[in-house]
Amino acid sequence: NAGVTQTPKFQVLKTGQSMTLQCAQxxxxxxxxxxxxxxxxxxxxxxxxxxxxxxxxxxxxxxYNVSRLNKREFSLRLESAAPSQTSVYFCxxxxxxxxxxxxxxxxxTRLTVV
Amino acid sequence: ILNVEQSPQSLHVQxxxxxxxxxxxxxSNFYALHWYRxxxxxxxxxxxxxxxxGDEKKxxxxxxxLNTKEGYSYLYIKGSQPEDSATYLCAFNSGTYxxxxxxxxxxxVLA
Numbered sequence: 001n002a003g004v005t006q007t008p009k010f011q012v013l014k015t016g017q018s019m020t021l022q023c024a025q026x027x028x029x030x031x032x033x034x035x036x037x038x039x040x041x042x043x044x045x046x047x048x049x050x051x052x053x054x055x056x057x058x059x060x061x062x063x064y065n066v067s068r069l070n071k072r073e074f075s076l077r078l079e080s081a082a083p084s085q086t087s088v089y090f091c092x093x094x095x096x097x098x099x100x101x102x103x104x105x106x107x108x109t110r111l112t113v114v
Numbered sequence: 115i116l117n118v119e120q121s122p123q124s125l126h127v128q129x130x131x132x133x134x135x136x137x138x139x140x141x142s143n144f145y146a147l148h149w150y151r152x153x154x155x156x157x158x159x160x161x162x163x164x165x166x167x168g169d170e171k172k173x174x175x176x177x178x179x180l181n182t183k184e185g186y187s188y189l190y191i192k193g194s195q196p197e198d199s200a201t202y203l204c205a206f207n208s209g210t211y212x213x214x215x216x217x218x219x220x221x222x223v224l225a
Contacts, residue, residue: 004157035215042118042215043158043203058212090157102148102160103205103213 003027006091006106013081013113021076021109023091031094032074033058033103034066036087043090049074081113118206120216127194128224134190135219137204141185145209149178149189152201152218161189161202194223 004025013019025032030051035043045058049068063085065077074093078085088110092103119138127133139147146165150158162171167182175192191198201220205213 040217042217043205044215045212048212102150102163103158104160105157107157 004091004093004104004106006089006109008109009107010110011112013078013111015082015113017081018077018079019081020078021089021091021111022073023075023106024073025091025093025104026072027093027095027104028071029093029095029104030071032068033092033094034064034074034076035090035092036060037090037108038087046076046089078111081111083113085111086113087111118204118214118216120202120204120219122219123217124220124222126222126224129194129196131194131223132190132192133194133221134188135202135221137187137189137206137216139185139187139204139206139214140208141183143208144182144185144206146207147180147187148205148207148213149187150203150205152203154200158203189219191221194221196223196225199223 007022033048034046044060047066049055052071055066067075088108090108091106094103095101121136148163149161151161152158162178164180169180171178177190180187199222201218203218205215207213
């Protein structure tokens with residue numbers, strides 16, 4: 001089925017460990033995004049990529065890096081995980097950026113940092 | 115800082131009741147507003163994309179209206195069913211690449 005695929009679905013890290021969250025979409029969308037979801041807060045944008053070859057910081061970029069590997073793939077890296085990064089992470093894509101098209105979300109990655 | 119607020123935070127309704135909730139957003143620099151439906155353990159799914167003041171969109175028993183001048187959108191569910199139970203998110207865009215999400219309204223429909 002077409003859509004946004006995220007891996008892994010669950011992960012437990014120790015403080016200081018690193019990991020990369022993978023995201024791929026097969027809808028030929030130009031724009032891709034990484035959000036985090038924390039209790040009592042709306043989805044907050046970490047980084048986005050308006051098009052292949054470009055990335056920009058969102059609302060909460062500290063402690064993260066991203067790579068837009070190609071049009072399909074947008075990865076999120078935690079270089080040195082901290083307990084404050086315990087969250088549910090969602091990747092999303094859209095055909096255009098600030099237009100009338102909604103996002104397609106992945107199924108989420110639940111990350112716990114101990 | 116742009117704020118998007120949704121109310122109520124949560125509500126319970128009986129099966130068959132109609133209900134509505136609100137998304138408030140900045141009334142300046144409006145570009146688009148999205149509504150999403152988010153079931154537990156799943157990912158958000160787009161319901162409506164609204165761009166024009168006075169827009170009204172409908173999908174089955176769910177409809178939404180938009181007032182960009184006063185900065186609010188209403189989502190209505192007519193004859194609520196248990197399968198409507200979900201969190202309903204709105205997201206505001208002011209013409210940039212970034213959508214600002216509200217914290218959602220959690221709806222529980224009791225059979």
